[in-house]
Amino acid sequence: xxxxxxxxxxxxxxxxxxxxxxxxxxxxxxxxxxxxxxxxxxxxxxxxxxxxxxxxxxxxxxxxxxxxxxxxxxxxxxxxxxxxxxxxxxxxxxxxxxxxxxxxxxxxxxxxxxxxxxxxxxxxxxxxxxxxxxxxxxxxxxxxxxxxxxxxxxxxxxxxxxxxxxxxxxxxxxxxxxx
Ligand SMILES: [Zn+2]
Ligand SMILES: [Zn+2]
Numbered sequence: 001x002x003x004x005x006x007x008x009x010x011x012x013x014x015x016x017x018x019x020x021x022x023x024x025x026x027x028x029x030x031x032x033x034x035x036x037x038x039x040x041x042x043x044x045x046x047x048x049x050x051x052x053x054x055x056x057x058x059x060x061x062x063x064x065x066x067x068x069x070x071x072x073x074x075x076x077x078x079x080x081x082x083x084x085x086x087x088x089x090x091x092x093x094x095x096x097x098x099x100x101x102x103x104x105x106x107x108x109x110x111x112x113x114x115x116x117x118x119x120x121x122x123x124x125x126x127x128x129x130x131x132x133x134x135x136x137x138x139x140x141x142x143x144x145x146x147x148x149x150x151x152x153x154x155x156x157x158x159x160x161x162x163x164x165x166x167x168x169x170x171x172x173x174x175x176x177x178x179x
Contacts, residue, residue: 006123009036010116011142018055018062018140019153022048032109038091043105050106054081058113062140067126074118081110117142124148132157 013035022028028051029043057077064070082098089095099111120142121128128143132153139153152158 006144007116007119008142008144010112011120011129012144013037014055014058014113014117015140015142017051018059021052021055024048029105037109037112039105040108041105047104047106047109051109054106054110054113058117059140061117062129062131070121070126070129074114074121077110077114078118081107081114083111120144134161 013032016035017028017031022031025043025045025048028048029039032043033039054077057073061070061073061077064073083100085096085098087094088097088101097111098115099108103111117129124144125148128148128150130141130143130150131137132139132141133151134153134157137153137157139157141150141153143150152161
Protein backbone atom coordinates (compact mmCIF):
# COMPACT_ATOMS: atom_id res chain seq x y z
CA UNK A 1 0.00 0.00 0.00
CA UNK A 2 1.37 3.39 -0.95
CA UNK A 3 -0.04 6.49 0.65
CA UNK A 4 -2.37 8.19 -1.77
CA UNK A 5 -2.83 11.95 -1.38
CA UNK A 6 -5.90 11.40 0.78
CA UNK A 7 -4.49 8.64 2.95
CA UNK A 8 -7.63 6.64 2.32
CA UNK A 9 -6.27 3.09 2.54
CA UNK A 10 -4.26 3.87 5.66
CA UNK A 11 -7.05 5.56 7.58
CA UNK A 12 -9.53 2.79 6.75
CA UNK A 13 -6.99 0.18 7.87
CA UNK A 14 -6.53 2.05 11.16
CA UNK A 15 -10.29 2.09 11.77
CA UNK A 16 -10.62 -1.56 10.85
CA UNK A 17 -7.83 -2.58 13.26
CA UNK A 18 -9.14 -0.31 16.03
CA UNK A 19 -12.66 -1.74 15.77
CA UNK A 20 -11.54 -5.34 15.82
CA UNK A 21 -8.17 -5.56 17.54
CA UNK A 22 -5.87 -8.27 16.19
CA UNK A 23 -5.20 -11.01 18.74
CA UNK A 24 -1.89 -12.31 17.39
CA UNK A 25 1.06 -11.05 15.36
CA UNK A 26 0.05 -13.44 12.58
CA UNK A 27 -3.46 -12.01 12.46
CA UNK A 28 -2.05 -8.48 12.33
CA UNK A 29 0.17 -9.49 9.41
CA UNK A 30 -2.65 -11.26 7.55
CA UNK A 31 -5.04 -8.35 7.89
CA UNK A 32 -2.43 -5.81 6.80
CA UNK A 33 -1.62 -7.92 3.73
CA UNK A 34 -5.34 -8.24 2.97
CA UNK A 35 -5.54 -4.43 3.06
CA UNK A 36 -2.80 -4.22 0.43
CA UNK A 37 0.21 -3.47 2.64
CA UNK A 38 3.52 -4.92 1.49
CA UNK A 39 4.92 -6.66 4.57
CA UNK A 40 8.68 -6.96 4.13
CA UNK A 41 10.04 -8.16 7.45
CA UNK A 42 8.70 -10.56 10.07
CA UNK A 43 5.78 -9.44 12.23
CA UNK A 44 6.61 -10.23 15.86
CA UNK A 45 4.64 -10.18 19.13
CA UNK A 46 6.52 -6.98 20.03
CA UNK A 47 5.09 -5.40 16.87
CA UNK A 48 1.59 -6.36 17.95
CA UNK A 49 2.12 -4.81 21.40
CA UNK A 50 3.32 -1.56 19.83
CA UNK A 51 0.43 -1.46 17.37
CA UNK A 52 -2.19 -2.05 20.06
CA UNK A 53 -0.78 0.96 21.96
CA UNK A 54 -0.73 2.96 18.72
CA UNK A 55 -4.40 2.15 18.11
CA UNK A 56 -5.24 3.54 21.57
CA UNK A 57 -3.51 6.80 20.61
CA UNK A 58 -5.28 6.79 17.27
CA UNK A 59 -8.68 6.36 18.96
CA UNK A 60 -7.87 9.34 21.17
CA UNK A 61 -7.44 11.34 17.94
CA UNK A 62 -10.90 10.14 16.86
CA UNK A 63 -12.40 11.10 20.24
CA UNK A 64 -10.79 14.54 20.48
CA UNK A 65 -13.28 17.21 21.58
CA UNK A 66 -12.50 19.63 18.74
CA UNK A 67 -10.26 20.20 15.73
CA UNK A 68 -7.43 21.78 17.66
CA UNK A 69 -7.25 18.93 20.15
CA UNK A 70 -7.43 16.45 17.28
CA UNK A 71 -4.53 18.20 15.55
CA UNK A 72 -2.44 18.30 18.73
CA UNK A 73 -2.95 14.60 19.40
CA UNK A 74 -2.13 13.64 15.84
CA UNK A 75 0.91 15.93 15.87
CA UNK A 76 2.20 13.97 18.86
CA UNK A 77 1.80 10.74 16.88
CA UNK A 78 3.60 12.25 13.88
CA UNK A 79 6.45 13.44 16.09
CA UNK A 80 6.83 9.93 17.50
CA UNK A 81 6.34 7.94 14.32
CA UNK A 82 7.33 9.94 11.25
CA UNK A 83 10.80 10.78 9.96
CA UNK A 84 11.70 13.32 7.28
CA UNK A 85 10.15 12.38 3.93
CA UNK A 86 12.41 10.75 1.38
CA UNK A 87 12.11 9.59 -2.22
CA UNK A 88 12.48 5.87 -2.86
CA UNK A 89 12.03 3.54 -5.83
CA UNK A 90 12.37 0.22 -3.99
CA UNK A 91 9.21 -1.07 -5.66
CA UNK A 92 9.99 0.33 -9.10
CA UNK A 93 8.05 3.62 -9.12
CA UNK A 94 9.23 6.68 -7.23
CA UNK A 95 7.23 7.53 -4.14
CA UNK A 96 7.66 9.09 -0.72
CA UNK A 97 8.42 7.35 2.55
CA UNK A 98 7.98 9.20 5.82
CA UNK A 99 10.24 6.81 7.68
CA UNK A 100 13.81 5.59 7.77
CA UNK A 101 14.74 2.44 5.86
CA UNK A 102 14.84 -1.01 7.50
CA UNK A 103 12.39 -0.36 10.30
CA UNK A 104 10.55 -3.06 12.26
CA UNK A 105 7.03 -3.70 11.04
CA UNK A 106 5.37 -1.77 13.89
CA UNK A 107 7.33 1.36 12.96
CA UNK A 108 6.33 1.06 9.29
CA UNK A 109 2.66 0.60 10.13
CA UNK A 110 2.71 3.38 12.76
CA UNK A 111 4.10 5.84 10.22
CA UNK A 112 1.57 4.77 7.62
CA UNK A 113 -1.33 5.29 10.03
CA UNK A 114 -0.11 8.62 11.43
CA UNK A 115 0.77 10.16 8.05
CA UNK A 116 -2.23 8.63 6.28
CA UNK A 117 -4.59 10.02 8.94
CA UNK A 118 -2.95 13.45 8.61
CA UNK A 119 -3.47 13.40 4.81
CA UNK A 120 -7.06 12.30 5.29
CA UNK A 121 -7.89 15.10 7.75
CA UNK A 122 -6.18 17.97 5.94
CA UNK A 123 -7.30 16.72 2.51
CA UNK A 124 -10.92 15.90 3.24
CA UNK A 125 -11.70 17.79 6.45
CA UNK A 126 -10.73 17.72 10.11
CA UNK A 127 -14.17 16.42 11.13
CA UNK A 128 -13.93 13.27 9.04
CA UNK A 129 -13.26 10.80 11.83
CA UNK A 130 -16.02 9.69 14.14
CA UNK A 131 -17.97 7.08 16.00
CA UNK A 132 -21.31 5.63 15.00
CA UNK A 133 -24.31 7.75 16.06
CA UNK A 134 -26.13 4.72 17.50
CA UNK A 135 -25.53 5.13 21.23
CA UNK A 136 -24.64 1.53 22.03
CA UNK A 137 -22.42 1.12 18.94
CA UNK A 138 -18.89 2.36 19.49
CA UNK A 139 -17.58 1.57 16.01
CA UNK A 140 -15.09 4.10 14.62
CA UNK A 141 -15.17 5.21 10.99
CA UNK A 142 -13.20 7.42 8.62
CA UNK A 143 -15.62 9.45 6.54
CA UNK A 144 -14.62 9.30 2.88
CA UNK A 145 -18.12 9.99 1.56
CA UNK A 146 -18.65 12.73 -1.01
CA UNK A 147 -20.75 14.87 1.34
CA UNK A 148 -18.68 14.30 4.49
CA UNK A 149 -21.80 13.83 6.61
CA UNK A 150 -21.44 10.20 7.54
CA UNK A 151 -23.03 9.38 10.93
CA UNK A 152 -23.20 5.60 11.08
CA UNK A 153 -20.69 2.79 10.88
CA UNK A 154 -22.92 0.72 8.60
CA UNK A 155 -26.24 0.61 6.78
CA UNK A 156 -27.46 -1.72 9.51
CA UNK A 157 -26.91 0.92 12.21
CA UNK A 158 -28.47 3.63 10.01
CA UNK A 159 -31.59 1.47 9.59
CA UNK A 160 -31.71 0.68 13.29
CA UNK A 161 -31.65 4.37 14.18
CA UNK A 162 -34.27 5.23 11.55
CA UNK A 163 -36.67 2.62 12.98
CA UNK A 164 -36.08 3.97 16.47
CA UNK A 165 -36.74 7.57 15.45
CA UNK A 166 -39.89 6.47 13.64
CA UNK A 167 -41.19 4.70 16.74
CA UNK A 168 -40.42 7.72 18.88
CA UNK A 169 -42.34 9.99 16.49
CA UNK A 170 -45.31 7.59 16.37
CA UNK A 171 -45.61 7.49 20.16
CA UNK A 172 -48.25 9.96 21.49
CA UNK A 173 -46.69 13.09 22.91
CA UNK A 174 -46.40 13.00 26.66
CA UNK A 175 -49.05 15.18 28.27
CA UNK A 176 -52.21 14.71 30.24
CA UNK A 177 -53.67 11.30 29.51
CA UNK A 178 -57.08 11.37 27.90
CA UNK A 179 -58.40 8.20 29.46
ZN1 LIG B 1 7.48 2.09 -0.47
ZN1 LIG C 1 -22.82 1.37 14.33
